[in-house]
Amino acid sequence: MRRALALGLLALALLALALLPACAGADRPEGVVERWLASLNQGAAGRPERAAPDEVSEAVLPGWRSLDPGELDVIEVGRGRLLSADAAEVPFRVAHRDGAELVRTAVVRRRADGWRIERLAPARADLRVPSEGGPPIAAAGVPWWLGALAAAVAFGVGAEALMALVRRAA
Amino acid sequence: MQPRAPEPAGTGEAAATPGARYRRRLLFLLASATFFEGYDTFVLSFVLALVLVDLGGTEAEAGWIRGFVGLGAVAAFVLSAQADRIGRRRLLLLTIAGYTVSAGLTALAPNLAWLALAQFAAQVFLGAEWAVALTIVVEDFPRAERGRALGIVTAMNTLGGIAVGLLAFLGLQSTPLSWRGFYVVALVPLVLIAIGRRTLRETERYEAVRADPASERLDHTSLWEPWRPAYRATVLAVGLLTFFRHAAVAAAAFWWAYYAQQEVGMSVSLSGLYLAAAGVLGAAGFVVAGRLMDRIGRRPAFVGYMVGTLVFGTWLFQISSAALMLPVLCAAIFFGLGSVAMTSAFSTEPYPTYVRSRAAAWCRNAFEVPGGIVGPLAVGLLGDHVSGPVGHIGDAVSLTVLALIPPTILLCLRHVPETAGSDLVRLDRRAAEEAAG
Numbered sequence: 001m002r003r004a005l006a007l008g009l010l011a012l013a014l015l016a017l018a019l020l021p022a023c024a025g026a027d028r029p030e031g032v033v034e035r036w037l038a039s040l041n042q043g044a045a046g047r048p049e050r051a052a053p054d055e056v057s058e059a060v061l062p063g064w065r066s067l068d069p070g071e072l073d074v075i076e077v078g079r080g081r082l083l084s085a086d087a088a089e090v091p092f093r094v095a096h097r098d099g100a101e102l103v104r105t106a107v108v109r110r111r112a113d114g115w116r117i118e119r120l121a122p123a124r125a126d127l128r129v130p131s132e133g134g135p136p137i138a139a140a141g142v143p144w145w146l147g148a149l150a151a152a153v154a155f156g157v158g159a160e161a162l163m164a165l166v167r168r169a170a
Numbered sequence: 171m172q173p174r175a176p177e178p179a180g181t182g183e184a185a186a187t188p189g190a191r192y193r194r195r196l197l198f199l200l201a202s203a204t205f206f207e208g209y210d211t212f213v214l215s216f217v218l219a220l221v222l223v224d225l226g227g228t229e230a231e232a233g234w235i236r237g238f239v240g241l242g243a244v245a246a247f248v249l250s251a252q253a254d255r256i257g258r259r260r261l262l263l264l265t266i267a268g269y270t271v272s273a274g275l276t277a278l279a280p281n282l283a284w285l286a287l288a289q290f291a292a293q294v295f296l297g298a299e300w301a302v303a304l305t306i307v308v309e310d311f312p313r314a315e316r317g318r319a320l321g322i323v324t325a326m327n328t329l330g331g332i333a334v335g336l337l338a339f340l341g342l343q344s345t346p347l348s349w350r351g352f353y354v355v356a357l358v359p360l361v362l363i364a365i366g367r368r369t370l371r372e373t374e375r376y377e378a379v380r381a382d383p384a385s386e387r388l389d390h391t392s393l394w395e396p397w398r399p400a401y402r403a404t405v406l407a408v409g410l411l412t413f414f415r416h417a418a419v420a421a422a423a424f425w426w427a428y429y430a431q432q433e434v435g436m437s438v439s440l441s442g443l444y445l446a447a448a449g450v451l452g453a454a455g456f457v458v459a460g461r462l463m464d465r466i467g468r469r470p471a472f473v474g475y476m477v478g479t480l481v482f483g484t485w486l487f488q489i490s491s492a493a494l495m496l497p498v499l500c501a502a503i504f505f506g507l508g509s510v511a512m513t514s515a516f517s518t519e520p521y522p523t524y525v526r527s528r529a530a531a532w533c534r535n536a537f538e539v540p541g542g543i544v545g546p547l548a549v550g551l552l553g554d555h556v557s558g559p560v561g562h563i564g565d566a567v568s569l570t571v572l573a574l575i576p577p578t579i580l581l582c583l584r585h586v587p588e589t590a591g592s593d594l595v596r597l598d599r600r601a602a603e604e605a606a607g
Contacts, residue, residue, distance in 0.1 A: 031556030131435030138561025
């Protein structure tokens with residue numbers, strides 16, 4: 001019984017260790033650009049004005065207020081670049097249902113309530129979306145993959161300990 | 171430690187299963203019922219944007235509705251456990267009728283609160299319908315055909331989901347009924363009630379147990395009966411196994427479209443086409459699983475499917491080529507979703523008839539359903555593009571599959587009994603003898 005308890009505690013400790021990095025938060029401007037485009041694609045119900053001025057939304061999807069949801073068939077955002085602590089450039093690509101494409105760079109600025117799209121700039125060769133060979137918004141590093149393996153071991157050991165406890169009690 | 175098979179094969183059960191003609195009709199009825207379980211699960215997410223525009227609502231309210239509706243599947247536990255008390259036939263007809271009424275009320279929804287309540291009720295009835303349908307398959311089909319029947323009934327669940335995409339492709343949402351049309355289609359099960367009332371019989375195992383004076387000493391009502399020492403270890407092992415498996419599979423199923431569209435750059439239409447094609451091909455996974463279960467046993471078949479899930483589930487979310495995506499998606503669906511045929515057997519076959527439905531309810535509603543909530547939620551938190559510590563949904567799904575599938579294999583190998591040859595008549599006899607002391 002004591003061995004099973006010790007195994008269970010060890011499993012929990014391993015799991016907590018694996019999940020520690022999950023406590024660290026992030027604040028990526030790329031995600032804000034992506035949410036703005038997704039909300040724009042919902043039409044008026046999406047309320048894209050929360051993330052960008054109307055003229056910027058109009059430049060991507062003219063007449064968006066009166067359009068049905070789903071006018072954009074592709075929404076893709078790539079990894080951006082911080083210009084300063086409060087400003088960034090983010091590449092994105094949208095494709096309409098009729099096949100027309102728009103590739104631009106969103107210039108975003110941090111305000112008291114979070115990132116906000118300020119204006120659009122032409123696409124830049126050094127900022128590309130993933131389908132054009134650019135990097136994704138973010139990616140899991142080696143510690144995350146090792147953490148997943150550790151979590152698998154922890155879940156296995158924890159389940160074994162639980163089963164041992166139940167079998168003994170029965 | 172090698173798990174003990176609950177009961178050696180015997181001859182008692184062979185004579186106690188109904189005829190082939192009745193079993194075919196029964197299979198049609200049960201498969202139709204599980205078809206609409208899959209249908210309804212997909213409909214809400216598919217029409218949510220249209221619902222928000224029509225009834226007025228924000229994304230945040232939509233999130234709350236999804237959460238509330240999902241709780242219905244957990245609440246289904248109480249209803250599905252009643253099959254041991256009121257009988258399989260009566261509960262199946264009750265759940266089909268309840269679901270149809272709930273779908274009708276959803277189609278009539280004047281506001282979001284009404285819609286949420288109607289869909290919550292629909293999930294309660296669907297959750298119970300699923301559990302009782304599997305129980306009926308296990309009790310009314312002979313050992314040699316049980317796996318195949320489970321494969322067919324569970325496959326219909328996926329085909330129900332594909333039907334939603336097909337109806338959308340045909341433009342149901344563009345008719346004057348808009349999103350409400352999808353719920354009008356869900357009234358079709360009313361026909362099943364008409365058929366079922368005439369042809370569906372109570373399972374012979376259930377009737378035999380209820381008629382046996384020895385079974386009077388057995389507890390047919392307590393929700394805690396499956397946690398008696400005799401069944402506890404199996405319920406826990408199967409419960410944990412279904413929790414881990416479903417958390418990983420549900421996360422992958424829920425996030426694939428998002429990954430393909432937002433992180434790979436595929437169009438909505440192409441990803442929809444891929445999903446429909448892979449769903450149809452992947453549905454073969456259920457049927458193959460059913461046949462494998464009958465041929466090589468439940469446990470080897472499940473371990474093979476889980477290895478396939480681990481490989482293709484992890485790989486799928488690391489692919490950035492649209493061309494490679496389709497075959498790997500087919501394989502991931504084949505193994506990942508197809509494995510539910512085995513977990514359906516694990517959660518019903520090891521138990522005697524008087525407690526089978528309650529044991530299945532515990533595995534399904536107390537473990538599998540929460541797994542289906544926790545898995546997608548964990549991926550969303552880890553992979554959120556603004557605040558997630560990983561910041562990449564594809565990586566977050568791969569990490570989840572990598573962390574959850576190996577413990578599933580371990581649990582199966584060490585703690586889940588092989589039930590391919592189990593004789594339900596002998597199981598029932600032994601339970602009655604033990605109760606008699």
